[in-house]
Amino acid sequence: MVSFGGLARAIFGTSNDRRVKGLRPRVEEINRLEPEYAALSNEALQNKTVEFRKQLAEGVPLDDLVIPAFATVREASKRVLGMRPFDVQLMGGMVLDGGNIAEMRTGEGKTLVATLPVYLNALEGKGVHAVTVNDYLARRDAEWMGRLYRFLGLSTGIIVHGMSDEERRAAYACDITYATNNELGFDYLRDNMKYDLGQMVQRGHNFAIVDEVDSILVDEARTPLIISGPLEDRSEMYNTVDAFILQLQPEDYEIDEKQRTAIFTEDGTEKVENLLRDADLLKGESLYDVENVAMVHHVNNALKAHRLFQRDKDYIVRNGEIVIIDEFTGRMMPGRRFSEGLHQALEAKEHVQIQPENQTLASITFQNYFRMYKKLAGMTGTASTEAEEFGNIYGLGVTEVPTNLPVQRIDEDDEVYRTVEEKYRAIVREIRTAAEKRQPILVGTTSIEKSELLADRLRKEGMTNFQVLNARHHEQEASIVAQAGVPGAVTIATNMAGRGTDIQLGGNADMRIAQELGDMPEGPEREAREAEIRADIARLKQEALAAGGLYVLATERHESRRIDNQLRGRSGRQGDPGRSKFYLSLQDDLMRIFGSERMDSMLQKLGLKEDEAIIHPWINKALEKAQKKVEARNFDIRKNLLKYDDVQNDQRKVVFEQRIELMQGENLSETVAEMRNDVIDEMVAKFIPETAYAEQWDTAGLKEEVATTLNLDLPIEQWAAEEGIAEDDITNRIREAADAAAADRAGRFGPDVMAYVERSILLQTLDGLWREHLVNLDHLRSVVGFRGYAQRDPLNEYKSESFELFQAMLGNLRQAVTAQMMRVELVREAAEAPPLEAPEVEGHHWDATTGDDDFGDEFGGAQLATAREDTRTVAPEDRDPNTPQSWGRVGRNEMCPCGSGRKYKHCHGAFA
Known part of the structure; x- marks a missing residue:
C-alpha cells in the first residue's frame, strides 16, 4: 500500500527535485550565452570583471550578475584549466551562491564548482574565504584555481600554518583567500588579543564556502577552538599519579564506552585515597574534599588515559610525542593536544616527555565562528543525513545536485558474522577473489590498528601486493589513492581514504606522469612518454571496467552513516561501474556497544554455522536505525554545547567589540x-x-x-x-x-x-x-x-x-x-614606549562532550577579521530592541534602545 506522502512524491517529485528543477532555466540561459562568450578575445573576456564591478558600483544587485558571471567563468575555465563545467556543476554553483549546501558525489568536480560563486561574490571586493580541511588542499586549490582567478583579474591568497602576520594580512587582503577552518578561527581569536588595529590580519566575514562542510561544521563542531598560554610545570605529579593507576584492579573502576566515561567504584576510591595518603598528596580525609579538587582531576585523567584511550587507535607515539588520530578521518593531527591535563596523562602513560598544561585565554566554537559570515555555503558528498542540524544551527538548506552521469554502483546488503575471526576470514577470501580477477579493491577500516591487523593477515595468506593507507603513512596518501584504481590494486585504508584525491579507474595520469617523468625537460621525448603513459592508463581503465570497476569493501560500520557513505562514494565515479559491501560481526564496536548479546544467542539457537553469514535487507535497516540514534544523540550533544557557548559568545562579542572601539579611539x-x-x-x-x-x-x-x-x-x-x-x-x-x-x-x-x-x-x-x-x-x-x-x-x-x-x-x-x-607615573620617554604585543599562545580544540581535545600548535602570531565599529545613524523608531545590530551608533548617555530604562553606558554599552 502506497502512503499519501509516497504518492505525492511520485506525482510532484521531492522538494529536492523541485529545487533542482528551478535551477534549470538559469542553466539554459548560461548555455545560450556560451557561443557569444566563446567568440570573445582573451582581453574582452578579462574585461568582463571590470564591467561587472562597474555595474555593482552603480547599484546593480549581485544576483542579477549570476548568469553572465557564471558564463564568464565557464569560458575562462575552458581556456585556462582545460575544463568546461557541466550543467550540473553550474547548478551546484547556484546552490552555493544562494547560501546553501550542495551535496555532490565524489568525482563530480566540487573544486571547480566553487570557482563559480567564488568569482561572483569576490567581485564586491569584500573578500571571499574558501575553507578546506587541511593545508595540502588549501595550497593545491589556491594554486590550481588561482590561475583561473588571475586570468580574470582577481587576486588569490592562501593561509597555512607557520605564516607571519604580514603574510596573513596580505593573504586576507586578496579578493579570494584559501584557508583551513582552524587557521581562520585561530586568526579571529588572535586578532582579538592584539593591541593595535594595524596588527590585525582579517578584514571581515563576508562570504565563505566550506569544502567537506559536514566534517567541519558537524564533526569538528563538538570541539571549540581554544587559545591558551602555559601554566607551571607539574610533570612529576602526572608520573606519580600514573603509577597509582597501574596498581588498580578492574573492580576498582567502571567504564562506559558508549558515554566515554571512566569512574572509580567505592573500593577504587578508597584504594586511591590510601595511595595518595602514603605519598603525602592527600589533603584532609577524603579525596573529594574541596582542597583536593585538582588531585581528583589528575586521577580521573590518568584513569581515562589508561582505560578509554588506546594506542594506535586514538593516538600514536611518534618521535617521543603523543600524536592524536582524528576519529573521523583517521589522519594524524600533529601539534594538536587533548586539553585539561588529559594529554599530559597520556604522556605519563607512554613515558614520554610531559609538556606543561595551559590556561584558556580565548575560545570559540566553529558554530559561532562560521555564523558570523554574512553569507555561508558548503559542499560535500554526504550532507543529507545531517540536514536537520545544518538547518537548525546554521540556517543552511541542503540540495542534492544530480550526477553528471547516472550512478552505476551496486550497494550490496551487509554480511553479518557472529565473531570477528569469522568476519576477517571472509574478508581475506573476498580480497583474494577480487585480486585474482583483477578488480581494484578499496578496503575500509576504522582504525590504524585494524588496518595493520588486516595487512598482517594478508601477508600470512601469502598476499604481499597491497598498499596500507593510514595515519602512519599519510605522506604517501595522494600517490597511494591516485593509483588505487589500477586493475588488481588492493588498498587498505582508514576512513581517511581519498579525501582531496579521486580514485580513477586505471590510475591517475597526471600523478603518474609527475612521478615517472619527474624533471624531464619539455620536448618531443617527454611528449612521447606522456602519450605512452596516457595510452597505458586508458588500457588499464578498460581492464578495470571489465572487472566490474572499483570494489569498496568495508570491514565495519561507523557510528555515523555519513562516514559509511563517504567510503561507498569512492566507487562509481562519473558513471563508472562499481560495488560496495560491508562485512560486520556481532563483536564490532557499534554492534557490541549498542547491544548484540541477544542476537548472538538467537543466531546460535537458529543453528548459524561457523563462517556462515546472515544477509538480509532488514539487518541493514536495523543497523541504520542504530546509527540514526547515535547521530541524534551526537546532535543533541552539539546543540547543548552550542546553547552554553551562545551565552559566552554574547559576552565575547561585547568584549571583542569593546577592544576594537578602544583601539580605534584617538x-x-x-x-x-x-x-x-x-x-x-x-x-x-x-x-x-x-x-x-x-x-x-x-x-x-x-x-x-x-x-x-x-x-x-x-x-x-x-x-x-x-x-x-x-x-x-x-x-x-x-x-x-x-x-x-x-x-x-x-x-x-x-x-x-x-x-x-x-x-x-x-x-x-x-x-x-x-x-x-x-x-x-x-x-x-x-x-x-x-x-x-x-x-x-x-x-x-x-x-x-x-x-x-x-x-x-x-x-x-x-x-x-x-x-x-x-x-x-612616567618612567620613560614616549619615544621609548614599546608597542604592546599579544602574549605567545597556543591553539587547542577541546571536546566538551567527552573531556577529550585536540589541542594545538604553537603560534608565531596571526589574526582575524572582526566587526568594524558601527557608525550608522539610526532613528530611534527604526531600532529593534531585540536586535542590537539595528541600532547603529548609540550615544553613551542615551537611554539604551533595548528598553531597560537605563542609560546605554550602564546597559548594553556597559564597558565604559
Missing part, C-alpha cells in the same frame, strides 16, 4: 573619566546610602576607599561635618579632586604619552579580567549540571550566574582601570 580620556566617575558614584553610594541620615554615614570608610582607589587624601570627615551638606555635594567634591589630579598627570605626561598609557591600561586590564572570567565560566560550566538534581534547569542557572559574573567583571574593570590611572 582620545580615550572621556572613557577613562566616565569610568572614574562611575567608580566614585559607587563608592559614595556604598558608604553614604541614599536613605541614611548624616550620623549614619561611614565617612572614615569612604576616606580610606578614596585613598586606596583614587590615591587622594581628602578631608571627607570635615566635609561631612558641614551643616546641610548632601551626598551629591561630597560626590562632586571627590570628582573635582580626582579630575584635577588626572588633569595634572595629563599635563605632565603630554597628550601622546597619555593616549598610549590610557590605551595600554584599558586593553591590558580588560584582557586580564576577561581571562579570569573565562576560567570562572569553565568552573561554572563544570558544576552547573548538578543543579538538575535540585530540579533547576542547568542552562538557565548558567545564563543567570554567567551574567552576574560578567557584570562583576565590568565593575572590576572600572575599579582596576581607575586605580591604575590615578597611580601611573
Whole structure:
C-alpha cells in the first residue's frame, strides 16, 4: 500500500527535485550565452570583471550578475584549466551562491564548482574565504584555481600554518583567500588579543564556502577552538599519579564506552585515597574534599588515559610525542593536544616527555565562528543525513545536485558474522577473489590498528601486493589513492581514504606522469612518454571496467552513516561501474556497544554455522536505525554545547567589540573619566546610602576607599561635618579632586604619552579580567549540571550566574582601570614606549562532550577579521530592541534602545 506522502512524491517529485528543477532555466540561459562568450578575445573576456564591478558600483544587485558571471567563468575555465563545467556543476554553483549546501558525489568536480560563486561574490571586493580541511588542499586549490582567478583579474591568497602576520594580512587582503577552518578561527581569536588595529590580519566575514562542510561544521563542531598560554610545570605529579593507576584492579573502576566515561567504584576510591595518603598528596580525609579538587582531576585523567584511550587507535607515539588520530578521518593531527591535563596523562602513560598544561585565554566554537559570515555555503558528498542540524544551527538548506552521469554502483546488503575471526576470514577470501580477477579493491577500516591487523593477515595468506593507507603513512596518501584504481590494486585504508584525491579507474595520469617523468625537460621525448603513459592508463581503465570497476569493501560500520557513505562514494565515479559491501560481526564496536548479546544467542539457537553469514535487507535497516540514534544523540550533544557557548559568545562579542572601539579611539580620556566617575558614584553610594541620615554615614570608610582607589587624601570627615551638606555635594567634591589630579598627570605626561598609557591600561586590564572570567565560566560550566538534581534547569542557572559574573567583571574593570590611572607615573620617554604585543599562545580544540581535545600548535602570531565599529545613524523608531545590530551608533548617555530604562553606558554599552 502506497502512503499519501509516497504518492505525492511520485506525482510532484521531492522538494529536492523541485529545487533542482528551478535551477534549470538559469542553466539554459548560461548555455545560450556560451557561443557569444566563446567568440570573445582573451582581453574582452578579462574585461568582463571590470564591467561587472562597474555595474555593482552603480547599484546593480549581485544576483542579477549570476548568469553572465557564471558564463564568464565557464569560458575562462575552458581556456585556462582545460575544463568546461557541466550543467550540473553550474547548478551546484547556484546552490552555493544562494547560501546553501550542495551535496555532490565524489568525482563530480566540487573544486571547480566553487570557482563559480567564488568569482561572483569576490567581485564586491569584500573578500571571499574558501575553507578546506587541511593545508595540502588549501595550497593545491589556491594554486590550481588561482590561475583561473588571475586570468580574470582577481587576486588569490592562501593561509597555512607557520605564516607571519604580514603574510596573513596580505593573504586576507586578496579578493579570494584559501584557508583551513582552524587557521581562520585561530586568526579571529588572535586578532582579538592584539593591541593595535594595524596588527590585525582579517578584514571581515563576508562570504565563505566550506569544502567537506559536514566534517567541519558537524564533526569538528563538538570541539571549540581554544587559545591558551602555559601554566607551571607539574610533570612529576602526572608520573606519580600514573603509577597509582597501574596498581588498580578492574573492580576498582567502571567504564562506559558508549558515554566515554571512566569512574572509580567505592573500593577504587578508597584504594586511591590510601595511595595518595602514603605519598603525602592527600589533603584532609577524603579525596573529594574541596582542597583536593585538582588531585581528583589528575586521577580521573590518568584513569581515562589508561582505560578509554588506546594506542594506535586514538593516538600514536611518534618521535617521543603523543600524536592524536582524528576519529573521523583517521589522519594524524600533529601539534594538536587533548586539553585539561588529559594529554599530559597520556604522556605519563607512554613515558614520554610531559609538556606543561595551559590556561584558556580565548575560545570559540566553529558554530559561532562560521555564523558570523554574512553569507555561508558548503559542499560535500554526504550532507543529507545531517540536514536537520545544518538547518537548525546554521540556517543552511541542503540540495542534492544530480550526477553528471547516472550512478552505476551496486550497494550490496551487509554480511553479518557472529565473531570477528569469522568476519576477517571472509574478508581475506573476498580480497583474494577480487585480486585474482583483477578488480581494484578499496578496503575500509576504522582504525590504524585494524588496518595493520588486516595487512598482517594478508601477508600470512601469502598476499604481499597491497598498499596500507593510514595515519602512519599519510605522506604517501595522494600517490597511494591516485593509483588505487589500477586493475588488481588492493588498498587498505582508514576512513581517511581519498579525501582531496579521486580514485580513477586505471590510475591517475597526471600523478603518474609527475612521478615517472619527474624533471624531464619539455620536448618531443617527454611528449612521447606522456602519450605512452596516457595510452597505458586508458588500457588499464578498460581492464578495470571489465572487472566490474572499483570494489569498496568495508570491514565495519561507523557510528555515523555519513562516514559509511563517504567510503561507498569512492566507487562509481562519473558513471563508472562499481560495488560496495560491508562485512560486520556481532563483536564490532557499534554492534557490541549498542547491544548484540541477544542476537548472538538467537543466531546460535537458529543453528548459524561457523563462517556462515546472515544477509538480509532488514539487518541493514536495523543497523541504520542504530546509527540514526547515535547521530541524534551526537546532535543533541552539539546543540547543548552550542546553547552554553551562545551565552559566552554574547559576552565575547561585547568584549571583542569593546577592544576594537578602544583601539580605534584617538582620545580615550572621556572613557577613562566616565569610568572614574562611575567608580566614585559607587563608592559614595556604598558608604553614604541614599536613605541614611548624616550620623549614619561611614565617612572614615569612604576616606580610606578614596585613598586606596583614587590615591587622594581628602578631608571627607570635615566635609561631612558641614551643616546641610548632601551626598551629591561630597560626590562632586571627590570628582573635582580626582579630575584635577588626572588633569595634572595629563599635563605632565603630554597628550601622546597619555593616549598610549590610557590605551595600554584599558586593553591590558580588560584582557586580564576577561581571562579570569573565562576560567570562572569553565568552573561554572563544570558544576552547573548538578543543579538538575535540585530540579533547576542547568542552562538557565548558567545564563543567570554567567551574567552576574560578567557584570562583576565590568565593575572590576572600572575599579582596576581607575586605580591604575590615578597611580601611573612616567618612567620613560614616549619615544621609548614599546608597542604592546599579544602574549605567545597556543591553539587547542577541546571536546566538551567527552573531556577529550585536540589541542594545538604553537603560534608565531596571526589574526582575524572582526566587526568594524558601527557608525550608522539610526532613528530611534527604526531600532529593534531585540536586535542590537539595528541600532547603529548609540550615544553613551542615551537611554539604551533595548528598553531597560537605563542609560546605554550602564546597559548594553556597559564597558565604559
